[in-house]
Amino acid sequence: MLLLCLESSCDETAAAVVRDGREVLSNVIASQVDVHARYGGVVPELASRKHLEAMPVVIEDALERAGLSIEAIEGVAVTRGPGLVGALLVALATGKAIAFARGIPWVGVHHIEGHALAIQLEQPVEYPFVSLIVSGGHTHLYLVEGVGRYRILGRTLDDASGEAYDKVAKLLGLGYPGGAIVDRLAAEGDPEAIVFPRPLLHQDNLDFSFSGIKTAVLNYVKRQEGEIGGQHLKDLAAGFQRAAVEVLTAKSLRALERTGLRRLVVAGGVACNRGLRQSLQKAAQAGGFEVYFPSPLLCTDNAAMLAVAADAYLERGGCSSLDLNALAGWPLDRAGDEFALCSP
Ligand code: ATP
Numbered sequence: 001m002l003l004l005c006l007e008s009s010c011d012e013t014a015a016a017v018v019r020d021g022r023e024v025l026s027n028v029i030a031s032q033v034d035v036h037a038r039y040g041g042v043v044p045e046l047a048s049r050k051h052l053e054a055m056p057v058v059i060e061d062a063l064e065r066a067g068l069s070i071e072a073i074e075g076v077a078v079t080r081g082p083g084l085v086g087a088l089l090v091a092l093a094t095g096k097a098i099a100f101a102r103g104i105p106w107v108g109v110h111h112i113e114g115h116a117l118a119i120q121l122e123q124p125v126e127y128p129f130v131s132l133i134v135s136g137g138h139t140h141l142y143l144v145e146g147v148g149r150y151r152i153l154g155r156t157l158d159d160a161s162g163e164a165y166d167k168v169a170k171l172l173g174l175g176y177p178g179g180a181i182v183d184r185l186a187a188e189g190d191p192e193a194i195v196f197p198r199p200l201l202h203q204d205n206l207d208f209s210f211s212g213i214k215t216a217v218l219n220y221v222k223r224q225e226g227e228i229g230g231q232h233l234k235d236l237a238a239g240f241q242r243a244a245v246e247v248l249t250a251k252s253l254r255a256l257e258r259t260g261l262r263r264l265v266v267a268g269g270v271a272c273n274r275g276l277r278q279s280l281q282k283a284a285q286a287g288g289f290e291v292y293f294p295s296p297l298l299c300t301d302n303a304a305m306l307a308v309a310a311d312a313y314l315e316r317g318g319c320s321s322l323d324l325n326a327l328a329g330w331p332l333d334r335a336g337d338e339f340a341l342c343s344p
Pocket residue numbers: 010082083111115134135136137138161162163165166177178179180181183268269270271272273274299300301
């Protein structure tokens with residue numbers, strides 16, 4: 001089935017064409033980073049307006065790159081939530097309108113379900129597996145039993161890992177979003193020069209806490225006289241990254257142990273992080289399990305990732321009704337609940 005996929009949950013406007021939930025024919029992403037950078041974070045009202053402008057452009061681009069006209073599209077997949085509600089509504093209303101006008105089914109997909117299954121577009125991973133979601137809004141461990149079957153194993157009790165990266169970057173004056181910048185600096189720093197706490201590392205659970213690490217960085221910066229730069233800045237980035245990565249690695253290993261599974265899939269923007277990739281790859285070699293990372297374009301927000309779940313729901317005869325609304329908050333374990341049986 002040929003699906004047009006649309007995403008606008010945060011500050012990326014994205015459209016993709018995917019065949020059979022596997023073959024990506026196009027994957028177009030228009031980022032609003034420049035619009036929000038000067039505010040140091042996403043401004044919801046601005047995001048909605050920019051999505052409205054960009055959505056028709058990315059759709060046309062996605063169709064053109066796929067070499068298809070809209071008539072060839074057989075179904076529509078849209079991010080229904082979670083996210084900024086005004087932003088979500090842009091893809092939702094557009095997707096419904098296309099589906100209604102063309103008389104084709106549409107499916108409202110959970111954004112994190114998209115992240116968690118994105119790997120299937122590149123490298124089929126057998127279910128069940130443990131999913132480590134590390135993004136701007138989430139740091140969660142899930143047991144993924146199949147499409148639509150997710151069980152939460154653990155989660156952050158405060159900030160998400162991506163949020164911590166962005167806050168650390170901001171307080172160091174590195175710009176927004178700063179995860180990738182901190183990652184780059186960390187590669188040239190000494191991770192043992194400045195040691196930050198590893199919250200909840202030794203607690204026998206699968207939960208995370210990142211606000212403490214961020215506060216420790218803030219306190220460290222306040223104690224310094226003058227600006228931090230050069231090697232000192234690189235060491236600080238490396239010290240922060242080491243603390244974050246160590247906790248993410250340890251809890252992922254514990255999740256594999258608890259579930260008895262040997263497959264770990266990492267997803268979300270922070271899955272681009274080179275320190276995290278190295279650490280988990282090393283642990284996988286030592287521990288005899290498999291670890292999978294999507295390529296960077298499929299880790300951060302994109303529309304193609306929605307196709308994996310949407311295609312499976314449609315194949316089962318499910319689809320969403322046209323009166324379905326966006327959901328700002330939506331627990332992932334409810335993602336597969338609401339599909340009506342569609343008439344063929
Ligand atoms: P969510 O998916 O939870 O709704 P989101 O969609 O905003 O949140 P993503 O697009 O998946 O999040 O990821 C963006 C986050 O990833 C940002 O916080 C960004 O700083 C972080 N990030 C991107 N690249 C890296 C990197 N190399 N190292 C660390 N963090 C990174």
